[in-house]
Amino acid sequence: MVTWMPRKPSYDRDALIDRARDVFWRQGWAGTSLKDLERELKLNPGSFYAAFGSKDALYALALQRYAQEGVARLTALAERLGAKGALQEQPRLVIEATGAPAKACMLAKTYAELQAKDHELAGQAGVHMAEMKACFADLFRRAQEAGEISPDHDPERLATRYQSDLLGLRLSAERSNVDARAVAADIAADIDRL
Amino acid sequence: MVTWMPRKPSYDRDALIDRARDVFWRQGWAGTSLKDLERELKLNPGSFYAAFGSKDALYALALQRYAQEGVARLTALAERLGAKGALQEQPRLVIEATGAPAKACMLAKTYAELQAKDHELAGQAGVHMAEMKACFADLFRRAQEAGEISPDHDPERLATRYQSDLLGLRLSAERSNVDARAVAADIAADIDRL
DNA sequence: TATATACTTGAGCGATCACTCAAGAAAGCA
């Protein structure tokens, strides 16, 4: 048996997923056409479908990438600042990430856009959001164990409210004429009162 | 001069705008096709364009209707419960409105979907959101004047945070597996601490 | 009843949608 390796793709599949995530994040699912992706990824239709199979398949990869990096960033933040510090810093970080294609959460945007259609991608976005919420709950739990916040509150409920606040903050941050930094500061201050 | 009035439309234009608002609210702008509207409004293409001019024009009317009714409901609530009572009841109301086509705010969904395209409808949604924020600020101001909450906080800042919280709440309420009523209760409880 | 006017109908417009596939180009192994 002979193993042929006659040609490698000229593109970096991983980098393409990153770029696709940015386009989808900014423009949404219906708002992003194959033409947009071909232009942004510099891929002809044939190569695109050879690499990813379909627009939805690539969107799923982009969602997964987005969620993975979100968890990783939060975890790294907690290692640097501790559980409470991370929870307080996160609001500031998400609205000031200058390189990001949008302020609003891609998972939330996906869910809001596609849930009414019962689209599979909405379900996947929901799963990723639940993962994020579990991260938040874990941080609240660790902050309690570290004595940084009172043990009187249910970490799950704190996480639910915190995630809701972040979603609102990030949506608000999309608008001009809204002082998102004030909102972020207020959310962080709320944690001091726990 | 003779005035002819040979025939009236067979439809109730006002009711059609309501129905269109519900479809757009649920499915979004790109997610709603002319076919959807024709089926839902029972209008053939010709009648549709004679009545509304374009999909975007009808969407603008639907947005306007949505915002008007939102302000009216909040105003009525304040007359019944007072300023502070209205602010505390509103979170509960918006997530438990059983007849509504969606929990999330139509203005926010519109803004999130269309802002990246610099679509005019996103601008209009932003204007309506600013109007809503002004309502909130007014209620906070009146609650302060009535001695229901402390005068120490800036009503504008309170309104900004409150609107952000409501956006997050209503987005969260779209998801199953999220206890939106707990979040609504927490938001209402926050107002008691002012 | 005859007429003028507006509303209703639905086939069909060009553009764009996600996607396919046959042909040509490129690269590793003999």
Next chain:
DNA sequence: TGCTTTCTTGAGTGATCGCTCAAGTATATA
């Protein structure tokens, strides 16, 4: 160098998009 395999190219698929318009129908006035 020649062969095999994969990648790249881009014209083209049927379906659907928002929208138009000519023809037909209904109705209030004269």
